[in-house]
Every structure is written in C-alpha cells, then in structure tokens.
Amino acid sequence: MKKNLYYWRKKFQKTSFHFFIIGIILTLLLSGCSYFSTNKEAIRVDNLYGQEVAGANITCQGVNRYTDPSEALGPPNAGEFVRGSRNYYGFVSLGIDGSIVLRMSMPVADGPGNDIRVYQSVSNEPLEVWVSPSMTEEFVSMGIKNCGKRGGGFDQYCEFDIKESGYKSIRYVFVKDKQRTQIPDIYCYESAGADIDAVQGLYTNLIDTAN
Ligand SMILES: [Ca+2]
Ligand SMILES: [Ca+2]
Secondary structure, three states: OHHHHHHHHHHHHHHHHHHHHHHHHHHHHHHHHHHHHHOOOOEEOOOOEEEEEEEEEOOOOOOOOOOOHHHHOOOOOOEEOOOOOOOEEOOEEOOOOOEEEEEEEEEEEOOOOOOEEEEEOOOOOEEEEEEEOOOOOOOEEEEEEEOOOOOOOOOOEEEEOHHHHOOOEEEEEEEEEOHHHOOOOOOOOOOOOOEEEEEEEOEEOOOOOOO
16 A cells, blocks of 8 residues: 555656646747747848729719729839820829728738838828728827828829837738818819829738638
C-alpha cells in the first residue's frame, strides 16, 4: 500500500510535469499564432485600386457626359482625346453632390502618412471621402479636400489618411462631390462635380480580414 501511494504520487508528478511542458508548448504556439494574426503591419503597394462599384449616385443626368461609375475602377487612365477639345475619357463626373462607393481590390491599411489617393481630373473640385471595412459597418469621413490644382491635368490627385477614420484597415471607399463648398450656386454642366479617374490604396496588410 505504501509503495502503491509512492508509485501513484510519482506517476502523478510525472504526468503533471508532462502537462506542464505541453502547456508551455501550447502557450508558445498560441501566442505565436495570435502574434501573426494581429500583426497587421502596413505594406506599401503599387497595385491596389478600386475593383468594383458597390454603389453610385451620379447626378446631373442628361447634362453630365461622364456618368459611367466604372471609369473610376483600376489605375488612372483619364485624358483628353484632342488637347483643348474638352472631350475627355477615363473618369466619372459625380455631378453636383453626386457620390460613388468603391470596393478596393485588397484591404487598405493605415500606414505612415496618407493611405488613400483619389485621382481627380480636369480641375480641383472639392470632395469628401469616407471609409469602412465593410458595407454593413459605419462609413467614417477622412475630411474634405480641394482635389488637384485649378486647371490641372489628368495625373493630379489628393490624398487622405485612414488614421482620421479610426479604422486600422478598410475595404470600401465612399467619395462624394463637394463642389458646392467652392461654388455655392454651382449648376449642372458637362463634367459637373468631382471627376474621379481612380482611387488607389497605398498600403495593405498581411491578412485579409475584410469580406
Ligand atoms: Ca495613415
Ligand atoms: Ca479611370
């Protein structure tokens, strides 16, 4: 009986020790996993653009000649058929107070400085940009900017910092024309409102957590 107790105590201690070692290994493995799943370090990328039109409210219909929202997808490509002709291609004119929602090709992460670049053609129409990780979560504004230079060309843009939204990573970008803040009594014309050529994400992160 005495020997038996000693035997079981020893066995228990041995088993406890094994559990202790297994526990340590599991803890290390789990903390390793959580390290990688939460380490969403922002990586600079040059091929992250709007991939899909998730919503659009293009105004000044009937007057606006540039009403195709899909012109805002992919890399910037806007231009003028003949210089000075005012016959343009490659952008969508949102119209006065018009807007567009784009789903980006990858999550856009909050990296150092600005993270979202909106290519706005022709002039420097003001616009406001909101972001959200999904269509069901809140869209948060990153502010209003005069986008580009007055009388500027087709490669001009303005940039926004996701940090302003409080999100670490987003997938949807909502762009709204704010030309009224520049010219309060603005009326509809051929390329009314902000002319969106492309929306680019400058940073992404390691893990695709967005849907
Ligand atoms: Ca940032
Ligand atoms: Ca375009």
